[in-house]
Amino acid sequence: MIAPSILSADFARLAEEAAAVAGSDWLHVDVMDAHFVPNLTLGLPVVQSLLKATDIPLDCHLMIDNPGRWAPPYAEAGAHNVTFHAEATDDPIAVARDIRAAGAKAGLSVKPGTPIEPYLEILKEFDTLLVMSVEPGFGGQSFMPEVLSKARAVRRLVDSGELTLVVEIDGGINTDTVEAAAEAGVDCFVAGSAVYGAADPAAAVRALRAQAASASPHLTLVQ
Numbered sequence: 611m612i613a614p615s616i617l618s619a620d621f622a623r624l625a626e627e628a629a630a631v632a633g634s635d636w637l638h639v640d641v642m643d644a645h646f647v648p649n650l651t652l653g654l655p656v657v658q659s660l661l662k663a664t665d666i667p668l669d670c671h672l673m674i675d676n677p678g679r680w681a682p683p684y685a686e687a688g689a690h691n692v693t694f695h696a697e698a699t700d701d702p703i704a705v706a707r708d709i710r711a712a713g714a715k716a717g718l719s720v721k722p723g724t725p726i727e728p729y730l731e732i733l734k735e736f737d738t739l740l741v742m743s744v745e746p747g748f749g750g751q752s753f754m755p756e757v758l759s760k761a762r763a764v765r766r767l768v769d770s771g772e773l774t775l776v777v778e779i780d781g782g783i784n785t786d787t788v789e790a791a792a793e794a795g796v797d798c799f800v801a802g803s804a805v806y807g808a809a810d811p812a813a814a815v816r817a818l819r820a821q822a823a824s825a826s827p828h829l830t831l832v833q
């Protein structure tokens with residue numbers, strides 16, 4: 611799956627920017643609060659408007675403090691996935707259960723420096739693991755290949771049937787890096803600048819999807 615990140619889109623034309631990537635699997639929406647990360651983007655009112663403007667399932671990535679308070683309303687609004695950060699809460703299971711109870715898929719995200727081992731036991735409470743391959747906060751950064759060991763570890767658990775989970779990666783994904791992520795077992799690739807910086811965003815999505823499928827030991831391209 612390819613999830614274009616609207617962080618790299620024109621925020622004054624979000625409906626058109628969503629339409630420009632029709633055919634994407636998810637639309638990745640970066641919610642930043644200027645506390646958990648040093649940047650401020652958008653919040654629930656914009657997500658509610660986007661939900662009316664596009665049929666692409668919204669993959670909301672909350673880079674915010676206190677997700678227990680703020681995550682469930684995104685699920686209630688109709689987001690497909692609501693992902694929050696492991697580093698932002700002491701009770702990720704409670705947050706995941708609240709998101710699921712409110713009708714969305716629950717995602718857990720980890721920063722590049724956060725090990726995955728302490729969270730393996732609780733991943734059964736989640737539908738998605740979002741591995742950050744840049745420090746969260748800004749688009750256009752360079753991919754950090756050292757995080758792929760986390761994708762590999764979780765992929766093994768998915769392949770052995772111990773977990774049912776989408777392995778997603780975010781940060782610096784482009785035509786130079788998507789294959790390494792696919793080889794590590796990633797299912798879903800977030801791409802901001804590589805999609806919205808392209809002359810033809812929809813073609814960029816198709817190219818990334820084809821490249822990922824060709825490099826993946828477990829994915830098959832569905833036309």
Ligand SMILES: O=C(CO)[C@H](O)[C@H](O)COP(=O)(O)O
Pocket residue numbers: 615617618638640671744745746747748749750751780781782783800801802803804
């Ligand atoms: O979560 C993010 C940053 O915190 C973005 O989704 C991510 O960086 C995508 O941008 P790019 O593909 O340009 O790296």
